[in-house]
Each structure stands twice: as C-alpha cells, then as structure tokens.
Amino acid sequence: MDLDDFQIEQNLVDSLRKNSPEAFESLFDRYSQRLYHFAFSFLKSGSESEEIVQDVFLKIWENRVSLKSDKSFKSYLFTIAFNAIKKHFNKKMKEDKYKHDLIEWLGQEHPGVESKIEFEKLVEKLDSLIDQFPERRKIIFLKRKKEGRSIDEIATELNISPKTVKNQITEGMKSLKKSFEDDNLSALLFYFLFIS
Structure with a gap:
C-alpha cells in the first residue's frame, strides 16, 4: 500500500x-x-x-x-x-462431530449397518424432525444437543429461565422419541445421540 x-x-x-x-x-x-x-x-x-x-x-x-x-x-x-x-x-466440527462419532460407533457395534447412505438417511430424518419443532424449541434443542451448551448458558443467552430451557428440551425429546419408536435401528440412533 x-x-x-x-x-x-x-x-x-x-x-x-x-x-x-x-x-x-x-x-x-x-x-x-x-x-x-x-x-x-x-x-x-x-x-x-x-x-x-x-x-x-x-x-x-x-x-x-x-x-x-x-x-x-x-x-x-x-x-x-x-x-x-x-x-x-470449530462450530461446524462441533455440529458434525456427533454424526462422525455415530458412524464409527455403528460400524463397530452394529455390523448390520453396512451402508453409510442408510445411516445418512437416518440422520436426515432426525434433522428433518428437529427442523419441524417450533422455532424457539429448535434453537434451544440444537444449542443443547449439537453445540453441547449447558442449560444455564442457553438460558442466559436467550434471556429465559433454566426451567423453560429444560421444558423445551424435554418436549423435543418426547416428540423425537415418538417419531423414532417404531424403528429399532433409529431407536439406537436416538439413544446414542440424546441419551447416552
């Protein structure tokens, strides 16, 4: 210059x-x-x-x-x-980490999952279901489950009570569990991502 x-x-x-x-x-x-x-x-x-x-x-x-x-x-x-x-x-890696971990886990623990495409369809289904949540629930749920933020951090950032955060996460879990309960493999996916 x-x-x-x-x-x-x-x-x-x-x-x-x-x-x-x-x-x-x-x-x-x-x-x-x-x-x-x-x-x-x-x-x-x-x-x-x-x-x-x-x-x-x-x-x-x-x-x-x-x-x-x-x-x-x-x-x-x-x-x-x-x-x-x-x-x-860094943010992208955090958001994608659960998918990579799950591919590895399914490959080791469940040899019946032979196709990455099959797995990706399950993740797509999960993303699609979360996308249908009411807007505030979706934001809270993704911050907690994908970004790994604490309940208190989310409450502070969104200026709401920790109880509201917990309620929204619980409702989100119920909704996903209901959608996944008929598919055994999807239930494993659900368990790995959100319970274990």
Whole structure:
C-alpha cells in the first residue's frame, strides 16, 4: 500500500470512528471483495464466505469507536476474518462431530449397518424432525444437543429461565422419541445421540 492509499485509509477510519456511514460504505467497497475471496479460499462456499464478510463488517461497525487509524486497517480486517473463519470451522466440527462419532460407533457395534447412505438417511430424518419443532424449541434443542451448551448458558443467552430451557428440551425429546419408536435401528440412533 503506497502512502496515498494509507492516508485515504486513515481518513476513512477516522471518519468511521466518528460514526460516518459513508466511511463505512467506502471501506466496505474497498475491501469486501478481497475479504470474500480470502474467506472462499478456506471455506469453498459462496454463502458461507458472504456470511463471514457480513460478520466481519458488522464487528467493524460495532467496534468503530475503538479503531486505531495509525495501524493498518487492512491487517486488522483480515485478522478478524481469519479468526471468524477458524470459529466457523470449530462450530461446524462441533455440529458434525456427533454424526462422525455415530458412524464409527455403528460400524463397530452394529455390523448390520453396512451402508453409510442408510445411516445418512437416518440422520436426515432426525434433522428433518428437529427442523419441524417450533422455532424457539429448535434453537434451544440444537444449542443443547449439537453445540453441547449447558442449560444455564442457553438460558442466559436467550434471556429465559433454566426451567423453560429444560421444558423445551424435554418436549423435543418426547416428540423425537415418538417419531423414532417404531424403528429399532433409529431407536439406537436416538439413544446414542440424546441419551447416552
């Protein structure tokens, strides 16, 4: 970056610190495409890369007052993006871990499950059933069962009582159990994921 570019960037950051939407838009225009390509090089997904860009610029806007105009805005931006990408990967790994664990467990303990496709259909069924929950129940259930969050963490984050969280999880479990009770293998799936 030459001196003129650095000066322009400094001025934009100074204006952004004073709540200028125009400066924010200029910085977005200046860096959003480069940031998108950077995220895409890791994620290989257009929608996920766009999400990272939005998250990064949202964070920039929220923390605009504490930005430092004497430091490289570009370096700061790409550091936030890289951290967001790492966080995205960690979240994805947590969400998918139960599926990988289950494939391994079924392969070792239940040789009758010969097909990964058969297993994936069961997981699809599970995801579909959870997707049909009322919105709040679905959010609570996924935070608890897929992300492994504690009841207290969920209650604090959603600003509801721990009792409400427990009730929603119990109702979700009842609903899934009812849907799965006719299929022995699906019952094993259910047991592994949500009871053991």
